[in-house]
Structure formats: C-alpha cells, structure tokens
Amino acid sequence: MKKKATLQDIANALGISPSTASRALQNNPRISESVRKKVLELANELNYFSNKYPETVLPKKLNAIGVIVPKISYHLYAMAISGIEKVAEENGMHLIICQSDESYEREKSLTKELLDIGVSGLIVSLAGETKQFDHFLELKKKHVPLVFFNRQCDEVDTDKVVIDNFKASYDATEHLISIGCKRIAYIGGPKILQISNTRLMGYKQALTDAHIEIDDKQIEYCNFTKESNLSAARKLLYSPDPPDGIIAFSDQVAIAAMLAAKERGLNIPEDLAIIGFNNEPVDELLEPSLTSIDQPAYEMGYESAQLIFDSIKNQSKMHSQKVLKSELVIRNSTNKNKPK
Secondary structure, three states: OOOOOOHHHHHHHHOOOHHHHHHHHOOOOOOOHHHHHHHHHHHHHOOHHHOOOOOOOOOOOOOEEEEEEOOOOOHHHHHHHHHHHHHHHHOOOEEEEEEOOOOHHHHHHHHHHHHHHOOOEEEEOOOOOOOOOHHHHHHHHOOOOEEEEOOOOOOOOOEEEEEOHHHHHHHHHHHHHHOOOOOEEEEEOOOOOHHHHHHHHHHHHHHHHOOOOOOHHHEEEOOOOHHHHHHHHHHHHOOOOOOOEEEEOOHHHHHHHHHHHHHHOOOOOOOOEEEEEOOOHHHHHOOOOOEEEEOOHHHHHHHHHHHHHHHHHOOOOOOOEEEEOOEEEOOHHHOOOOOO
C-alpha cells in the first residue's frame, strides 16, 4: 500500500522545516505568500489533505464565515459585526474578521486568502478603491456564498443588505431646504463608489424638485482620509460662493466640514448647516451636535448573516436585496430655529 504523505515529506521536498510547512498550511501571516503557495500545491499533489486538516484547509470545510469591512473602527461596521456574530453563534460558526483599509488590492488579497482557507461564506462591504469585481465573481464560480452590505455593486449578482441611500440623501437635502438653505453642497466618497453616487443622485433630485439649480462647483469628493476630508470641505468653504448647507457622505466627513467651518470663522448652523451619515455616538457630544442619517447597523449585520446561512443551507435559492429603514436624526448642526 502506498505510504501516506507526511508533513516531513513536504518539508524535505521544499527544503524547509516541518514547522514552516505547518504554519503555511494554517495560513500563518509569518509565512510569505510564495512559500505558502508552494506548500499548498505540493500538499495537494501528494494528496496530503485526504487525512490532514480536513476542516481548516479544504475548500468550503472551514467552520467559519469571513467578514471584510473597510475599517473596523467605524461605528457602523463595529455594530454590524456584532449583528453578524449573534447569528454566527446561533449557527455554531466562527468569524474571521478582516479590514480592507479602503484598499482594492488588500480587499482582493483578503478575499483570495479567505477562499483558500475554505471559509463557508463571505460577508463584505466594499473598499473605497474597488472598481473591479473579478475576485468576487471568482467566489461565485466556486459556489461560495457571498453577501454585500452597506456598500455594494450591481456588477455582482448576489445577496445584498442596504438602506435606501437615494431616499436618505433626498430627505437630508430636503431638510436643509426646509430650514432655508439655498446653496447646498455634497461631499461624496470616491467617484467610483456606487453608494456615494446613489446619494449624489438623491441630493440632485431633491434640489431639482425644489427648483434649485444644480451647481457642480458645490460637489466635491474625498477618499476618507482626514486630509482628504478636510481638503474637500476647505475647497467648498473657501470658494467665492461658499455653501450654506452641506450633505456629507459620512459623519467623519461632516466633522471635517465642521472643523473647516470653524477655521473659516463660520457659525454652525447660522452660516452653515451640516448633515452626516451613520449617526456615530460622538455626534451628540460635538458642539454643536451633528444632525445625521441613522443606519440600522446591527440589523444590517444580522440580516446579512441570516442571508449567508440561508445560502449555505440552500445554494440554489434566488438572490435577494433587503432594504432597511434609515432615519434622519435632527440635532443642532441644522437647528437654525433653536431659541436663543
């Protein structure tokens, strides 16, 4: 009978130590991608996995769900992960949580690594740089369940959990119009980000419906770094015709606009009213407190996890898009009528 391959056989063939081979098979970050690839290829060739690491190396055998978010530090994603974790625990699954740091290359690499170690499914909110989706189409080819939440794309047919971003932005713009703002600006995320463009459309439609001319000079973009957020706000506020209202893609961007306004000597909300997205806990502590669109982050994560487990149990089911309700939380950054 043919002798079964051992870890020592793999190590000897590649001229590495057994411990290095073992770490490579466990996807240890200390091992380079080139070494890990050689170890996996040889292990497959020698049929090593037939009785080794069956639950952690073979595709679709790992008892875990992969989660990729732009930044774990964002309150929305921290809450969403809590919702995902709740459902994962109920289904006896673990989570492998990764952050793309808004990088397309990192998102692509993380997707491949999670696929290689055999996660049972993947829940993703797209990075700000992502405009190509082949890495997700590869998941679909290999029948690995995929759910997009918050940030998604139309190019990949899969389950999605979002809010009505068009309506949320429309309502925010309408609120600024109702308090007397005439020159309303929009600071979006990267131009390639679908969610940002959807909010831009809602903003434009609200202006059109109120018979306010759309001025492209009142539209700026940022890439979510502090420097970029502040630069976009300064460009608007130091222009010859500065806005008297701003819709910001996120609370981080809105806070940058508040800083730029104070730097410019503007009073909020008398000279400039500001609305953000995400309703971060810090919003209530700011001076003035920040009006923001509240997104049901925990529910977004919970529903995403429900969809991923539905797909794991029934991969032939039709894909669905769940649209959750958001709410405009009005605070002092738009409260022009507050009694003195």
